[in-house]
Amino acid sequence: MPAAIIAVSLAAGSLARADVRVVFENPRGYTDASSFRRGGVEPGAGVLRELERYLQRLGERNLGPTQRLDIRISDVDLAGGFRPSAGALDQVRIVDGLEPPRITLSYELHERGRRVASGRERLADINFQWRSHASGRLGYEKALLRDWFEDRIVKRRPARRPG
Template identity: 45%
Template sequence: MALIVAISIPAHAMAGVIVRFIDPDRFTDAGTNGFRSADPGTLAEIKAYLQRLGGRFLAPGQNLTIDILDIDLAGAYEPWRGGGLGDVRITRDITPPRFKLRYVLTEKGRRTRSGEETLSDMNYQMNGRFGSDRFVYEKALLDDWFRRMFPRDRS
């Protein structure tokens, strides 16, 4: 039944987010265990999260295309630590999350806003966001960007 409803809604009335990762193997740090190449699971989770944010913040008829140009996840691997911590991301104040992105917002097929930004939060460890989510700091950074850029939260 839900599928029938979704199909009957005109495409221009639905809000959506298209996420593209531009040359992800050259990203600063989107891998796991300190490997330079981007982890497909990491990219998939970030993409899905951005799409969920679009559902919350974009108005019907708005579409957002985001090109992710670089990712630097919060923290860093310190394999020299030993004691089984070589595959644990250690967060420090000098290793904040960072995204470099380019975006285009369209409404009813017309470009209404576009730009290129580098998002980062040097105070990410003090923002009171904790949890078991492995991307808690990155998601908080993306939440803040959506709130600032598209201040229409429908949740």
């Protein structure tokens, strides 16, 4: 009998996944994520899919089963910039410290069907290269999203207003 209870609990736990819905509005018009081309797929598709999966993983780790987060991303500007490379078909992204990552988004956090938090923000981190915890592919952009998620969604801190 205890084994059956554990099996039911595990099955119920896997069904109660966090619900994070990400919509990319007009991705062809994004500052430079749309110019990131690999393998002939939709411009920026790999970058955007990776950012979407990252946001969903943040939700799985931090949201409860009665919460839903809707995110609409209207621009992605990756850290650095693309430069033509000599003799290569793909462009080379150069991160020189002058062009920080920027992501423009709006969001709504729902709990038990009621909106409990919402906003529209332009995320940017001018100190992005000083981060020791930003590594790997899209590390600066993921660090930007992780910090935003922690502040707005987990801790529900309001956005700072420019002074």
